[in-house]
Amino acid sequence: MVEFLTIKSGAKLFRFEHNDILYIEAAKNYSDVHIAGSNKIDTFSIQIGEIADYIRSQLKQTASSFIRVGKSLIINRNYVQCIDVSNGKLELYCGVGRAIECDVFKYSSNDYDKDRKKYRTETSPEYQMRNTNIKIELSASREALIKLRDELLED
Amino acid sequence: MKDTDIEVLGEDPRKLRRKKRNIQLALGIFAIVLIVIVLFLILRQSKRTSEITSTDETYTPTEGDVGKTVSDSLSVDTIPFTLEEMEINGNKYRCFQLVNAELELALYNDIDTTDTAIVFVTQAANIRGDNNKIIGDFIYKGDSMAKGCPNASTLGFCAIFGGKTIIGKANPTTFLDSAKNDSGFFFRQYALVNDNGFESFESEAKSYRRALCIKDGNVMVVESIDKITLSAFAEALFDYDISNAVNLMGGKNLDEWYVKDGKREVLFINTREPNPNRNYLIFRAK
Structure with a gap:
């Protein structure tokens, strides 16, 4: 079943097929939506909690594919490959992907063109990793990872 | 929400199905128990009725008989x-x-x-x-x-x-x-x-x-x-x-x-x- 998550940002409306979303990461007052199989990140000037609400309200059948891990991460459980509790690491793997240049767009509610120039640094480890392979490593607290592991063991 | 917590967004359909199954099972057990109780009461009542019938059916105590x-x-x-x-x-x-x-x-x-x-x-x-x-x-x-x-x-x-x-x-x-x-x-x-x-x-x-x-x-x-x-x-x-x-x-x-x-x-x-x-x-x- 395919469902769409719709996020409105300024004058634009973004629609994501639910299984295209790899994970969502909070960045202060913004949220980055990472798309599976590409290095594309959509950033929205809404908090991750609001995105969680959108997921709950819009995705009737598939909302439970998404698990909020801690305060700043929402992952798509279908892409979880490895949970390393001892090192506090969570690996997501999105199968066949394309390594393309990361093109980060940051949208604000007011000035799209001005903010467009503000890219995430290419030297950040997360960016490089995304750019070079289709395996993503995220950090989370050990307690949260234990709970996530137990949740996924029920699958 | 704490960093140590996780939350599944939206209710897990598997859990929903499990919950539905559990409710159905509980209702089924309750229904069976209810039927057993009703049957027991009916049998008890009919036994009591037949005992009463066998002693009272044709005997009509007249004044001076009983008591x-x-x-x-x-x-x-x-x-x-x-x-x-x-x-x-x-x-x-x-x-x-x-x-x-x-x-x-x-x-x-x-x-x-x-x-x-x-x-x-x-x-x-x-x-x-x-x-x-x-x-x-x-x-x-x-x-x-x-x-x-x-x-x-x-x-x-x-x-x-x-x-x-x-x-x-x-x-x-x-x-x-x-x-x-x-x-x-x-x-x-x-x-x-x-x-x-x-x-x-x-x-x-x-x-x-x-x-x-x-x-x-x-x-x-x-x-x-x-x-x-x-x-x-x-x-x-x-x-x-x-x-x-x-x-x-x-x-x-x-x-x-x-x-x-x-x-x-x-x-x-x-x-x-x-x-x-x-x-x-x-x-x-x-």
């Missing part, structure tokens, strides 16, 4: 009979033992239900189903109401005369003449226990059994609370050290009641058509 006080001359020390329940060979029985009462026979049209001296009533000789006549010799207040000893079922007898009660198995017997001459009573039935021990019967039919017995010189009516064969009944009486016993009418389609604490306790009601030959064994308080 009549036994004669004021009787004190606790002069109780007419004792009633006890016991178990013999795994079956339950009740025993009405004559204490301060006399044994008599009475016919259907003669029994006075307002007579407060009558404290125990049961039926005695069997009645033929085809012609409604009493089976075997029957003497009533010295008068012969029926004659004969047609078969083995009537070899047993009870003769009541001159304050004595004789139980035996014989044909002919001089006690028949004694009853006749002394304005007494006499009836015939199956002999169950005598000097030779207890009788055996071929029939395996089970029913409520009754017998007039003598034990250690005391006269008593022993009846089964459980359904048993006639052979088992005879053996039980023998094991209970009864020296002589003659059968009384069995089953539960008969008139039987006793008086306790001034109140009539009805055990069974005869639902057959009234018959002048219906005969009773009674305890009459002295």
